[in-house]
Amino acid sequence: MKKIIGKITAVIAVTAMVITGLIPIEARAESTGSNVFEMDCDEEYTSYDITGDGVPDSITLAMGKRNDDGDADGFKIMINGSECFVSTQRTSYAEMTLIKLKSGSQYMYVRDFIENDDYNLCEFLRYDAAKDELVKVCNADPMVRFGIHTDCDPYFANGAKIYCIGGGMLDSTGDTSYDVIFTEKNGKLVFSSLDFKGFTTMKTASKKNNTTKKLTLARNMKAYTSTALKKTKTFKKGKKITFTSMMVKGRNLLYGFKVSGKTYYYRPDDRTVENDQFKDVIFAG
Secondary structure (H helix, E strand, C coil): CHHHHHHHHHHHHHHHHHHCCCCCCHHHCCCCCCCEEEECCCCEEEEECCCCCCCCEEEEEEECCECCCCCECCEEEEECCEEEEEECCCECEEEEEEEECCCCCEEEEEEEECHHHCCCCEEEEEEECCCCEEEEEEECCHHHHHEEEEEEEEEEEECCEEEEEEEEEECCCEEEEEEEEEEEECCEEEEEEEEEEEECECCCCCCCCCCECEEEECCCEEEECCCCCCCEEEECCCCEEEEEEEEEECCEEEEEEEECCEEEEECCCCHHHHCCCECCECCCC
């Protein structure tokens, strides 16, 4: 009886995930839902027309030869029997996600995995019919320059936008969560904005909702009065700051917050000297 109940529970759980789009299945190839279709390595997919000729293609991400430690000597993406993308960097495994936009454009997100769940490559690709190749469009993790152990994984597409779950150990703020939004403009896919979610701290790590937007200053903090980064104001040690946004301006990562109705912007500096800016933040690696 317990086995039957267990099977029923499992079926209900899987059905719920399929309905909500968490598990894309072949039958959803024509769906207008999330338009994001995850593909496992070493599996053949035959319901998607990535080449744009109106005929479903055979698509496979094939892992290379594995050594005694289980690592592969790279991987390749096969489309209709042709090697359309090849990586020769050692990796434990790789994944790809097909994304369809309203314009009709299709992008393939590709990421491999190495030690500490880091990666060699994390990119958006696009099929080039003239070359019969998947060519790089852009880096899929724009936050890698602002910290370590960063990640960016697409989960939804709507109109001209692709939404990705992001996170990592960012300079100064530590374990930080955010969404990364890419937008197709004039036929090109570009990083467009961030949607700030919060920080995981020593105080919140064990809680069910383990993120917070409020941090306490461990020392005085300089913040800017505008994104022009000219005039500054100093906030004293011990002050609690509730951050409301984060954005990339040129080479700078900025966190927005309000005090007495006025918006200020904090810019992290080199993490070797800025990890003591806030209390209780978590850093790994």
